[in-house]
Amino acid sequence: xxxxxxxxxxxxxxxxxxxxxxxxxxxxxxxxxxxxxxxxxxxxxxxxxxxxxxxxxxxxxxxxxxxxxxxxxxxxxxxxxxxxxxxxxxxxxxxxxxxxxxxxxxxxxxxxxxxxxxxxxxxxxxxxxxxxxxxxxxxxxxxxxxxxxxxxxxxxxxxxxxxxxxxxxxxxxxxxxxxxxxxxxxxxxxxxxxxxxxxxxxxxxxxxxxx
Numbered sequence: 001x002x003x004x005x006x007x008x009x010x011x012x013x014x015x016x017x018x019x020x021x022x023x024x025x026x027x028x029x030x031x032x033x034x035x036x037x038x039x040x041x042x043x044x045x046x047x048x049x050x051x052x053x054x055x056x057x058x059x060x061x062x063x064x065x066x067x068x069x070x071x072x073x074x075x076x077x078x079x080x081x082x083x084x085x086x087x088x089x090x091x092x093x094x095x096x097x098x099x100x101x102x103x104x105x106x107x108x109x110x111x112x113x114x115x116x117x118x119x120x121x122x123x124x125x126x127x128x129x130x131x132x133x134x135x136x137x138x139x140x141x142x143x144x145x146x147x148x149x150x151x152x153x154x155x156x157x158x159x160x161x162x163x164x165x166x167x168x169x170x171x172x173x174x175x176x177x178x179x180x181x182x183x184x185x186x187x188x189x190x191x192x193x194x195x196x197x198x199x200x201x202x203x204x205x206x207x208x209x210x211x
């Protein structure tokens with residue numbers, strides 16, 4: 001096997017390990033995920049797994065980074081797709097709630113273990129969310145330019161979206177779709193009471209009344 005082919009095989013094996021870990025961290029409590037299970041899911045020997053990742057914590061950080069990178073690519077696909085700005089924003093928020101929400105218990109578990117590991121996790125989240133800003137900002141800017149959205153501070157709106165997603169992802173009070181709809185409604189509609197449409201006065205016909 002050539003050196004180039006060997007490097008390609010190693011990269012493929014590493015990605016398979018990361019994807020297997022990501023799936024397990026998304027489906028099980030962090031404490032229930034073990035390196036034996038990850039090795040079996042990735043179809044690699046345990047010594048091979050440890051050649052790539054010395055600890056479960058290091059593997060989780062790699063899985064989190066991979067998830068955020070893939071999330072950024074999917075957001076860009078939605079932004080460039082069809083539909084109104086509001087509809088695409090709702091799809092993006094729902095996607096973020098789903099992906100971040102699935103990993104939220106593991107993120108919280110990791111951040112509670114040690115200050116160093118928690119800081120690494122927070123750094124990956126900050127870097128990953130920063131990479132999501134551009135796609136969301138471009139979607140909102142496009143909506144303003146097309147006249148679908150009113151004029152507002154795009155940078156501030158993006159921060160509200162990302163902050164809302166991070167907070168709401170911890171909530172189990174409603175479905176991800178309901179949360180996404182609520183977040184977008186608040187962002188685009190605001191919190192003010194909307195005036196009700198004025199109804200035409202009701203008139204009574206006296207044509208059939210007795211003289």
